[in-house]
Amino acid sequence: MSVQNQTLTLLIVTSETSEAERLIGTLREDGLAATSVTIPQADRLQDVITQRSCDMILCCGYDRDVDLDHVFAAYRKLDADVPFIVIGEADRHAGDLIKARRGGARDLIGRNDNEHLKLAVSREFTDLLKRREARALNERLRLCEQRDRELIDVTSAGVAFVQDGLHIDANQAYLDLFGYADLDELQATPFLDLFMPEQQKQIRDLLRGGDASSLGEPLELTVACRRADVSQFKARLLAAPSEVDHEPCLRLILNAIDAPAGTANTGATQPAATSETGLASLLTEIDAHIDSERIVERPFAIFYLRVKSSARLLRDLGLIHGLEKLKEFAEILTSSVAGRGFLARVNDDGFGLIVDGLSEFEAKAFAERLIATARLTGQAAARDGEEPDCEIGYYLVRDRAAAAEDILDAAYRLCIGHDFAAQGQTSGQSPSSLAAGAHQEGEEGEADIVRKIEYALQNDQFKLVYQPIISLMGDNQENYSALVRLFDEHETLYEAKDFIDPAIRAGLIEQIDKWAIRAAIQVIGEQRRAGHNISLFVNLSEDTFRNPNIILWICDCLREFDVRGNWLTFQFQEELVVGNLASIGKLVETLKKIKCRVAVNRFGSIERPELLLQGLKLDYVLLQSSFAQELADDPAKQQQLIALATLAREFNVKSIVTGVEDARALTVLWTAGVDYVQGNFLQRPSPTLEVQT
Structure with missing residues (x-):
């Protein structure tokens, strides 16, 4: 201009x-x-x-x-x-x-x-x-590089930067792909050592610039790679010139080549294959059915099958003969599957099986046939009244899926959690998530509320209300729980309980979550600029946290309103965390990288809550509201609450008790060492961010 x-x-x-x-x-x-x-x-x-x-x-x-x-x-x-x-x-x-x-x-x-x-x-x-x-271009470049780094950190592909035959940087997916514990260990390994000898001349030419310097566009190769444990895998390598700290280098994107769907894994058919290889192959096959946004492109049934009393079998027959029996069982199971699906041996007595396109009825019939035909050698096929040699759990995967590890874990839990004294040792699909439960419990005549949700999304008719989370320990942070309300075209107010389940069933819950995230971040930005030390707690539903791209949405919103991540806390319901531990674990790690805080809501309902504290890096736990009801008159509940608050402190996690409805409960909570309280007795949700006195 x-x-x-x-x-x-x-x-x-x-x-x-x-x-x-x-x-x-x-x-x-x-x-x-x-x-x-x-x-x-x-x-x-x-x-x-x-x-x-x-x-x-x-x-x-x-x-x-x-x-x-x-x-x-x-x-x-x-x-x-x-x-x-x-x-x-x-x-x-x-x-x-x-x-x-x-x-x-x-x-x-x-x-x-x-x-x-x-x-x-x-x-x-x-x-x-x-x-x-x-200066504007430099700032745009800086933001592009920052976004590029964020994308590299959260992508499932392995990304690395190589200079003079050594790694400069690599993301976690790349480290996991090659089996290295950290970047330091990888940097100590020559880049050529990651490839099989017959591949190294081609890679050496690439490093010398014979291919990379003349690239008009990225160069794609199919390569044979070698992990830190010397195991092998094939991958597609995409190489292109790049720059790190103004120094020229080579950017590499590596994707493991998935085994063809519908083939039996060698881990179940050949003695030389290890269970570790079989597990990795099974997880890879699960991911092959799911796209980058965790949408299931090919619906499938996943089965987990294990030999009953395998420990007793090894004890009675001895290690060598016992393992031989298990090997023969694997061969019989492979024959029973007869090429219908992808079968992998994941440990000595456990097998995973993926079969595409089964209905619930077909999956149940298939599981019953496996139970009847998969027998230890020397045993006849199972007849009525006879106890089978294996047990099986299965369920169907469709719509948006969890991480591959969570999918396999769900089938495993259904297998080991079944009452095996019952006839027919199969355990079919049960709702392992709130989304599944909501779909099963759909009510007729809810088209009207779905229409109201769609109208609210199109016309910005959702509103946030805020309930303070008050410190019992003198914290000066202004913490609020951000709750979503819906106004229809007639300005009628609907609380979350009125529309969340219909939104889940209609597939609209992720859009509502995205609206709430952006609105909460915008409010934080406005309040911080006005001098308020505010922090908001926002819920994430199952459909939302299963989408790996949600972290990019959060980053974009934080950047748009110039808000720091540590001013925002994301909450996950405990019953969802249990069934999606791998998915949420990866998301929590990424949220921590952008400094956001993480909380588990309705904490204390599972038998061993310490497992969640061990498995996730949490900042807060919000105890389920039932703990605060009639607390002053229930000594047993008081002891349980003290135990949970003490457990949280041991993991350096702050505890919050919700649903506080009377003054007497506050004294008990303060004595128990609870950090924060929330409830209608203190203040009902309000459209304004002011603590009423």
Whole structure:
């Protein structure tokens, strides 16, 4: 954009208003549109430039009331890029020129040399605009690099940067792919050692620049790789020139090649295959059914089958004969599957099986057939009344899926949690999530509330209300739980309990969560700029946290409203965490990288809550509201609450008791060492962020 199309704001240092008007008029004659601010001295130079957004300073050095040395001193203290031009008497030009240069002036112009003035102002303003553009581009580059780093950290592909045959940097997925504990261990290993010998010449040529330097676009190779434990895998390698800290290097993106779907894994059919390899192959096959947003592209049934009493079998037959029996069982099981699915042996007595496209009825029938035919050698096929040799759990995977580890864990839990004394040793699908439960319990006639949800999403009819989380230990942080409310087209208010389950069944819950996240972050930004030490707690539903791209949405919102991650706490319900531990564990690690805090809601309902504290890096636990009900009159409940608060403290996690409804409970909670309380007795949810007294 030309200088003539820009608005130039001049700061003129002179005590004579008429002289300032003359200078402005001279510049406007040449098409330099300009506005001006005039000050007689340089006492408030910094304040005026900041408040009036001045682009350039003209100092009338010939004005007897202007202390030029004072102006130079004030200019040197400026924390801004503002060109400085001095206008002086022509007969004193030589003496003033040295002083002007030492004072930081860009030019010294004679008092009546109008042409020089026009040229100098045009030149300096053009240079100023170019510097601003360069700074803006540098900032955009910085943000792009930051976003690139965030994408690299959360992507499931292995990404690394290599220079002179050594790793400069790599993401966690890359470390996991090759089996290295940390970046230091990887950096100590030559890059060539990650590939099989027959592949190394091709990789060496790539490193030498024979391929990379002439790349018009990234180079793709299929390579045979070698892990830290010397096991092998094939992968697609995408290589392209890049830069790290302004130094040229090679950027590598590595994706393991999935085994073809529908083939039996060698871990179940060949004695040489290890259970560790079989487990990795099974997890890879699960991921092959799911896209990058965890949407199930090919619905499937997952089965977990294990040999009953395998420990007794090894004890009675001895290790060698016992393992031989288990090997023979694996061969019989492979024959029973008969190529219908992907079978993998995940440990000595356990097998995972994936079969595409089964209905619930077909999955149950298939499991019963496996139970009947998969027998230890020397045993007849199971007949009515006879006890089978194995037990099996299965369920169907469709819609949006959890992490592969969570999917396998769910089938495993269904297997070991079944009452095996019952006839027919199969355990079918049970709701392992709130989403599954909500889908099963869908009510007829809820189309109207779904229509209201859609209307609210389209017309921004959702609102946040806030309930304070009050410290019992003197914390000055202003913590609030952010709760979503819906207003329909008639301004009728609906609480979350009225629309959350229909939203889950209609597949709209993730959109509501995204609205709530962005709205909460916007409120935090506004309140922080107003001087309030506020922090908000926001719930994440199962559909939302299963989407790996949600972290990018959060990062974009934090950047948009200039909000720090540690001002925001994300909550997960305990019953969801148990069934999605791997999915949530990965998300928690990523949230921690952007400094967000993490909490588990409805804590204390599972038998061993310490397992969650061991498995996740939590900041808070919110105890289920039933603990606060009639607490003062229930000694057993008091002891249970004290135990949970003490357990949280042992893991350096803050405890919050919700649902507080009476004053007597506060005394018990304070004595128990609870950190925070929340409830209608203290304050009902409110549309304003003020603690009512």
